Amino acid sequence: MAENPIRFGIVGCAEIARKVARAINSAPNSTVSAVASRSLDKALNFAAVNGLPENVKVYGGYGQILDDPCVDAVYMPLPTSLHQRWAILAAEKKKHILLEKPTALDVAELDKILDACELNGVQFMDGSMWLHHPRTAKMKEVISDTKLFGHVNYIHSTSTTSGTKQFLEENIRVKPDLDALGALGDLAWYCIGALLWAKDYKLPTQVHALPDVTKNSAGVILSCTASLQWGKTSNETSATIHCSFLSHTSMDIAISGACGSLNVYDFIIPYQETSASFEFTSGAKFAELHIGWNTRPEEIEVVNELPQEALMVAEFARLVGAIKTTGSRPDSKWPQISRKTQLVMDAVKKSIDNDCKPVYL
Structure with missing residues (x-):
């Protein structure tokens, strides 16, 4: 693992989050730092079932994980109807965003998310694993x-x-x-x-x-x-x-x-x-x-x-790491791909x- 891995928070415990949690811990430059669900019991169960280390923080609310200063980026496998609200809040908290597809209910919603990401200098990528x-x-x-x-x-x-x-x-x-x-x-x-x-x-x-x-x-x-x-x-x-x-x-x-x-x-x-x-x-x-x-x-x-999902996470973490260490701008390639698909x-x-x-x- 890299000396300073990108610390991920998982916002939502959908089934796909199990696969991506594994990918985050398999990639050489990232680690799961925190997990949040609507209920603390569900988040605790997710951490236990997926064998996450004891030092992974567990939250019973999405807002708590966004306030955690030890979280660099969030992976969001939430229902599409919740993407706009929580992705914008994450961007405003300076959390880089790996968002499950579809990214939004329509391009107007996605544009609001992408505008928030650009305004706050955070990297955006959707979860299309096969591209990686x-x-x-x-x-x-x-x-x-x-x-x-x-x-x-x-x-x-x-x-x-x-x-x-x-x-x-x-x-x-x-x-x-x-x-x-x-x-x-x-x-x-x-x-x-x-x-x-x-x-x-x-x-x-x-x-x-x-x-x-x-x-x-x-x-x-x-x-x-x-x-x-x-x-x-x-x-x-x-x-x-x-x-x-x-x-x-x-x-x-x-x-x-x-x-x-x-x-x-x-x-x-x-x-x-x-x-x-x-x-x-x-x-x-x-x-x-x-x-x-x-x-x-x-x-x-x-x-x-x-696996392709770990390659996706590794590329996302690489971009986040460059922003953190060199002050570079987020790569516009990935939000542009998402927007055209939408x-x-x-x-x-x-x-x-x-x-x-x-x-x-």
Whole structure:
């Protein structure tokens, strides 16, 4: 561990916080310093179940952890409806913020959070772990090779999971007062992020939800599909996304270029912690008489020393450490990525709310 690790406070004891607590203590430059929940009993139970050291402070209120001078940064896995209030308070207390996705209910809320972060000189990052896996950098290297891959013509991404009866009735992701965006916020955030990543974060010109939207009785989205278009000609890029709480687990990206194609089936959570792979094909043609292909996809494997969530924490802690020790400004890359993802997610929601009419960005 680094001599002066970044001290994290965990604000909220959601299930995902267990994974990130492990990641914070696994990263070489960070440590869990405090945990807070709405009740002291819940925070104490979280600390015990996750084997946190006795010197980790435990609070029965979110405000207490923000007042702790020994906390440098906070990880917030709160319901989306609480993000604006608590993230702004954290920024005002000069706490750097690692915020779970979706970052806000809409871009107006997110802008208030980002403005508070900028005003107070704190680093912001959302919890999109897959962006920090070395496989992601390798995939970008492949699709950026114009000779080998060519111009990106089409992208498709899915993020689905088959929710149990209990999940569909009781989980916060289907409650309009907690996570009103439902599957759009929880799952499509990844799909939209993957599309923007593949397009170097160039925003699409048009977003169009398809009329296969499923909602629960409270009006929360359980399943939806959308198409996206960059530019106005056939030479530009088109894409589709599908997210659902009603389908078998999937987390795919398929990217087609003029000369090659790339497929990955576990981009959000790799099949295993220590390595991840993707398939790449270039120059594929049908064999004579169309009885086969002239080539098979190449599987490219990328080994990683730390799980992707620990790599995310390590990068966030590195940025925080630089701000603390050298007085550097927060890196604007990560809030910009979050804001563009939120903008496109808002456009899908607007299209759904307007009888699936196209939305232009």
